[in-house]
Amino acid sequence: MPGLDRRGMILGLGAAAVALTTVAGAIGIPSYDDPDDMYAALRAQPALSLAERGGTIRLVFADGAPLLDRERVTAWVRRAATAVTAYFDRFPVRDYGLLVIAQRGDRVGHATTFGYAGSATRIHVGTDATEQAFAEDWVLIHEMAHTALPDLPRRALWLQEGNATYVEPIARALARQIPASEVWRQAVLGMPKGEPGPADAGMDGTHAWGRLYWGGATFWLLAEIAVDQASKGTRSLRDALRRINRESGGNIVDWTAEQMMAVGDAAIGQNILSGLYARFAETRIATDLPELFDRLGIRLDASGGLRFDDMAPLADLRRRITAA
Ligand SMILES: [Zn+2]
Known part of the structure; x- marks a missing residue:
């Protein structure tokens, strides 16, 4: 894992992040x-x-x-x-x-x-x-x-890395740089790496790579679903993240995670993100990913290919996530 920096940097992860420092x-x-x-x-x-x-x-x-x-x-x-x-x-x-x-x-x-x-x-x-x-x-x-979200205390690094991991492929799909299926292929392959082990506790303060990036990304997917269900499809996580971006001005300011989630909730008009954040931060939460992808209508077939079921309960949300 790349080194942490006292000035509160956000970690990026290149293809070969660990080995390139002196190249x-x-x-x-x-x-x-x-x-x-x-x-x-x-x-x-x-x-x-x-x-x-x-x-x-x-x-x-x-x-x-x-x-x-x-x-x-x-x-x-x-x-x-x-x-x-x-x-x-x-x-x-x-x-x-x-x-x-x-x-x-x-x-x-x-x-x-x-x-x-x-x-x-x-x-x-x-x-x-x-x-x-x-x-x-x-x-x-x-x-x-x-750059879009405020900088957060180190213990909430998983929120930042998870957010960038979650947003990046969706942003590329929205710009038609990759197909939507690629967003879900990455999620299906990546998110299992973020699940807690038997000894893991809540997400706050975690330094484990898989938990930071993919466990964090799973949190944001669950937040996406929670926002959609609570608002009956009238609001999206994108609305919340855009509001957080506008109110903070981006990563040039320091906020608390609680402050960020409260601003996101204000955009949705309900307390969704704050509660979900508190649960993930403090307690060990395992996600039944096969069941989650099943509800989204995403199936991995025996040859490693993806099949999409448009009749699945969350299939409509799945399509809206990558639709402009
Ligand atoms: Zn990063």
């Missing part, structure tokens, strides 16, 4: 491991300014990144921004800094998002990354999704 240095540029160095580079180095609905992205190629294909990288950044904008109905922060650090390799690497001195992400990109690697990348969208 950037190998091609002779600073690693920017210290986020203060990232902020300094975002302020001082030449930037491309990308206008996105509701915000501006300041894109800096660290030390010029001469080996990176700038056009390809810029198109990838715009595509990621389009996805999060589709989910939040605007780019989630007014000003966003993105430091792209070249490294050896052919994939998008580790990324981390910060908010304490402005909303910003540093991300490593392989100089041999192909068009396909960029097209398939989810890491940058995950990081941009982090």
